[in-house]
Amino acid sequence: MKGVLASLLIVLMVSTTGECLVCQQCANYTGSDCSSYTSQTCDKTVTQCVSLLMVQKLENKTLYQTWKSCADDPLMCYSTYNMSSGVYIYSKAECCEGDLCNSEPIQLNETSTEDNGVECPVCHAKSACCTSEPGETMKCQGPQTQCVIFIGKVYNGTHFNKWTHHGCITESACQYQITAYPASLIDPGYILTCLQPKH
Template sequence: MKTLLISCLLLTFLNPVVTLTCESCFGQGKDCRNATTEECDDSRDQSCMSSLGVGKLSLLGSTMVLKSCIDTELCDVGYGSASITSSLYIQSKASCCKTDMCNSGPPEMPESDTREPNGLKCPSCFSIFSDNCEGNKTVSCRNEEDQCFYAGGRMKFGGSSLIGALRGCATASMCDYSQEILMTYLKSLGYEITQLECTDAMDNDANEL
């Protein structure tokens, strides 16, 4: 019994529970400014994530970086993109690693720098006065985008807040794995998502917005 107890104590010391520490930040540009450290949740399988989004989500081009702990199962997202209209879109690249502060370097650029139509289309709209928009026009889906998404929520302009809605194309990775990332990107523009839904994209000849 004494030998067993000693063996258990030795195993405890030899296999301590080590908390994974990651760099954490979110902001405009390619580099983290005012980055902090974040301790991941020991009770879940987590990794350090680094994601870079590039595109046009406003009148000006946008580049956004996001770093944090993330559930390892969400690391499969890889490349993702979403198109609201032909001129409002985002492409993102996420990568993961599992050692302390391994995400402290520059995030990887998205794999695709071109946006080629793939023959699919989705309803497209952008409303700042309603939490729903009909999407009477469509946008051509690009690259791997094969999902139609709807996002409803609130937009902040200065000290005021308005309800709003978005419709457009998205990759399955955006819908299945990285809703949290997409919602964070939109939140940086003052858009707080309260509802996000995805359906299969369609193939038709509707007018493009």
């Protein structure tokens, strides 16, 4: 009888495990894809895998950061946005269904660089605040139709740096906010405020 119960328990465990989605899991804070990764078994409630790519451009430097995992928070799938304030940040999220469906590299789409008629106060600083000079604005480009004030910390691969941005951002970030670390590079205590743009 004990043998039958043990066999039944093993079958139950295997069938239960088989119902869970398996996703590729990795984090690369210095590149656009992952050279090493593990397989992550998701919680039963998770139905999608996610891949995220963030690109930061400052002067002549371009930094790529990539991570993949189970989409534990559905909002992770909406982390596609771009923001500019002298520092340019592009973030793209792709979600998919099926075991290890997020194994392919994520590609960043071309973003329009044409002025869209929106202007926003501008400043950026590697600190907890910055001040826009009166009348100092930047012309927003492409899908960046909202003005933003971002105050928070951004992970650089080893620690969090304080940043403040006043500039332009896509409306999607205002609607969904930005998922916090470890699902992105943004520390959970950030403040993102969208403002009425100038036309």
